[in-house]
Amino acid sequence: MNEFDKLIYQYRFIVGGVLIAVILTGSGLLVWEKIVQSRQSKNEAMELLEKENEALRQELSGQAKVVAGSEASVVQGESDKININTAALTDLDKIPSVGPVIAQRIIDYRNENGAFKTIEDLKKVKGIGEKTFEKISGSITAGE
Incomplete structure (x- = not known):
């Protein structure tokens, strides 16, 4: 090695x-x-x-x-009033003194009883009394 x-x-x-x-x-x-x-x-x-x-x-x-x-x-439509017979929940919620709960009640009433004939019929919805109706009557229409 x-x-x-x-x-x-x-x-x-x-x-x-x-x-x-x-x-x-x-x-x-x-x-x-x-x-x-x-x-x-x-x-x-x-x-x-x-x-x-x-x-x-x-x-x-x-x-x-x-x-x-x-x-x-x-x-x-052409007016600024919201048609309570055709308005969606979000549109009804825009009405003064109407929140999402009452808006849903309006839709439920409309579905159960048919279209509102006049805006005064809205008083039949739970939560809409005379005072609330007076506040919102200028903002809504029933297609009259």
Whole structure:
């Protein structure tokens, strides 16, 4: 055995350990790189989804405004009075002194008993007395 072979034989464990450390470090770096890339891809995908969601929200809110505006014009017609026979819950809720509960009662009464013949028939709805009727009579119509 020459000197070189003796040296390799003496330090074989150290050389083997260094080689294993280099291989493990390289593998670890590759795994780390893949993890970082996947996180970046996920972040990019999330940003893209958020942009698409925001665009859809804006589009839908624009459509809702158009629909709400067209419904209001159909319900109110040329006058500013709300037709209690055709108004939706949201329109009835806009009448002064009428909240969502009474608005629902108006709709329920209308569904059970048919259309109001005059606005005075509204007094038959629970929660609408003479005082409330006086407050709202200028804002409503029964299509008379």
